[in-house]
Amino acid sequence: MASGDIVLGTNQYGKAECRLVRVDRDRPEHRITDLNVTAQLRGDFTACHVDGDNSRVVATDSQKNTVYAFARQHGVRTPEHFLMTLGAHFLDTYPWVEGGRWEAETYAWGRIEVDGAPHDHSFVRTGTEVRTCVVQKDGPATWVVSGLRDCVVLKSTGSEFHGFPRDRWTTLAETDDRIMATSVTAWWRYAPTGQDELEALDFDALFADVRATLLEAFADLHSLALQQTLFEMGRRVLERHGVVAELKLSCPNKHHFLVDLEPFGLDNPGEVFLAADRPYGLIQATITREGQPEVPQAWASVPGFA
Numbered sequence: 437m438a439s440g441d442i443v444l445g446t447n448q449y450g451k452a453e454c455r456l457v458r459v460d461r462d463r464p465e466h467r468i469t470d471l472n473v474t475a476q477l478r479g480d481f482t483a484c485h486v487d488g489d490n491s492r493v494v495a496t497d498s499q500k501n502t503v504y505a506f507a508r509q510h511g512v513r514t515p516e517h518f519l520m521t522l523g524a525h526f527l528d529t530y531p532w533v534e535g536g537r538w539e540a541e542t543y544a545w546g547r548i549e550v551d552g553a554p555h556d557h558s559f560v561r562t563g564t565e566v567r568t569c570v571v572q573k574d575g576p577a578t579w580v581v582s583g584l585r586d587c588v589v590l591k592s593t594g595s596e597f598h599g600f601p602r603d604r605w606t607t608l609a610e611t612d613d614r615i616m617a618t619s620v621t622a623w624w625r626y627a628p629t630g631q632d633e634l635e636a637l638d639f640d641a642l643f644a645d646v647r648a649t650l651l652e653a654f655a656d657l658h659s660l661a662l663q664q665t666l667f668e669m670g671r672r673v674l675e676r677h678g679v680v681a682e683l684k685l686s687c688p689n690k691h692h693f694l695v696d697l698e699p700f701g702l703d704n705p706g707e708v709f710l711a712a713d714r715p716y717g718l719i720q721a722t723i724t725r726e727g728q729p730e731v732p733q734a735w736a737s738v739p740g741f742a
């Protein structure tokens with residue numbers, strides 16, 4: 437082939453954002469699972485792209501139907517299990533499907549309280565935080581990356597920032613007491629890549645504990661920089677969970693500026709702040725175990741990170 441010929445590079449395709457609500461109604465207290473599922477296949481789809489030959493193209497409509505049918509047939513044990521079941525199905529069914537990417541966002545619902553008791557079948561959306569998961573398969577290997585986003589946290593003291601270099605462009609005052617606030621996006625990769633080992637994991641319990649650990653570290657650490665807080669959050673998760681191989685954290689620094697009330701003859705001992713919207717510092721880090729090889733396949737197409 438002459439250099440300069442135009443060829444197909446990496447590609448994937450599927451149905452994005454299949455909104456799926458499953459009601460488990462085997463007991464009087466119904467349970468709801470509210471998901472936004474994106475399913476994408478990878479493999480040799482050159483004939484379709486180059487010649488319009490669809491003989492190997494599992495229609496995105498069929499991929500969408502499979503999402504809903506599997507929710508009925510298999511239920512949704514956890515988002516991670518559901519995505520792994522979907523992925524295994526497509527690889528088992530179509531020999532030319534070599535891998536894929538299956539993503540789910542999960543929206544949390546709590547029970548409405550009536551006369552002090554949780555209602556059986558009435559729910560209220562709890563906050564804006566979203567649980568996330570991306571399952572990627574390549575032949576027999578499966579990578580599961582779970583996470584959360586839009587988890588907004590603030591501490592009203594216990595945060596300092598000083599000792600940074602100063603040049604002619606520096607105006608920021610040093611502080612030993614400030615508000616620290618951020619919206620945490622966290623992704624963590626599970627170490628196993630075998631379907632059986634992954635299926636044995638209790639992903640709901642792991643999610644709850646990783647989330648609690650992240651929040652506890654944010655609260656606990658007397659912080660000298662948001663960077664230090666990020667690292668501590670990840671460090672604690674890795675210390676507690678051998679099954680987690682590494683984490684990626686992305687935290688905007690939601691600046692809160694002390695308002696100067698002197699023009700009005702008022703002092704302001706850390707009580708009144710302007711919550712700035714933008715620009716914001718953006719702190720991102722991978723926290724991993726020493727000597728561990730990088731696993732780019734697991735992170736391919738996980739948004740927001742290189």
Ligand SMILES: O=c1[nH]c(=O)c2[nH]c(=O)[nH]c2[nH]1
Pocket residue numbers: 597608660661662663689717
């Ligand atoms: O925790 C912080 N890290 C920074 O790198 C930084 N830069 C800045 O202006 N404020 C802060 N705060």
